[in-house]
Amino acid sequence: MPPTESPTEPPSVVRRPGGRAARVRKAILSATITELTAGGYGALNAARIAERAGVHRSTVHRRWPDLDQLVTEALIDAATAAIPMPDNGDITADLTALLHSIVDYIGGPQTRVQIRALVADAARSPAIAEVVSHVWTTRFRVGEEVIIRAVDRGELRDDIPATTVLAVFTGPIYVRLLLTDEPLDAEFIDAVVELGLAGARRP
Amino acid sequence: MPPTESPTEPPSVVRRPGGRAARVRKAILSATITELTAGGYGALNAARIAERAGVHRSTVHRRWPDLDQLVTEALIDAATAAIPMPDNGDITADLTALLHSIVDYIGGPQTRVQIRALVADAARSPAIAEVVSHVWTTRFRVGEEVIIRAVDRGELRDDIPATTVLAVFTGPIYVRLLLTDEPLDAEFIDAVVELGLAGARRP
DNA sequence: CTCCTAATGCAACGTTATGTTGCGATAGAG
């Protein structure tokens, strides 16, 4: 028994951050994402994850007593890839660049599966939903910053919350991504930027 | 063995549409939705579905060899509830009414779980994805009609596809519903309508 | 370098849920 042990400790806190434990953890999370994007959501089991990670199955179960926690943690881990912050001093250019980089990032088939799985995870339990919505809120922070800067420059009106304005631009993209599967081409992005900006501009 | 049997037959085609089979099918689909919305996505098993439907478990497995097919079919069945078509002769009123009825319908926690599950189902196989995206395309048909009528009346510009224009209005709602869990209040809806219409109006 | 211990490998086990099958019973359809 360890001498000084915190009574309430998250399951994946590593006591030896530089050592094997960190490698194993990373390998398992990576293997989970790979399996998830490769075989889809249903074809996911601990044995294959362990095999791909070069780890025994019991190790997986020891670290994550519930497999759903592992999947959620892996997805959140993968979802923290940063979207670059465009800053051209012009809201049209900034928004176009932002939406294009979003589409570039989430447009791929693997990322699409990951995001869909993330949405599904949020439906499993309120606790997961809270974490997932936090991930999205954090991710949208970049977009809000773009909006706020434009408001400060006097390009956009300041009587509507930045999250609302941003939703007008990002919403159409995610609807096509998640629901209708319509194409996310440059023409669509340009049209969305044009339509939304017409209303958001300072009169 | 039946005398005249189609070799490739969908699993849930009923040969006695008026009889017990139809009742059983309906009961199972309904029980699936109830279980799904009640206990969430993980707490879903054939035994409880069968019990709630007043049916033996083997009957469930006989009709739907794969439980995922049952869930998907039940969700699609439940997703065909019609959104009323607003027709006030004015695009602002029509859009506001449409978005409000969408929010009223999908805003509830049960429906939210259903929609998230539908999104997740689409990630399981390309075949399911096609069916699901078809469901959404059909559902958005009402909104497109609203847009097209406004274009015909000369209220909106005609140089942008109706699906794109509609996405600007519905997108923000679904983003909040599926991703960030921000509130879907009247203020938000009105702002979205105002922002989008400013760009979509005929100059 | 050596010791100590956290973390992993390994194997065996119990539990739960899925999906299948054979047979008898029943309820619609003609």
Place this chain on the structure above:
DNA sequence: CTCTATCGCAACATAACGTTGCATTAGGAG
């Protein structure tokens, strides 16, 4: 009324999850 598709029932096989005890290994501390 008769026939047969469908269902109830029970038993079975399979697969995956999750747990546990013990041996082994590797990293950190001195």
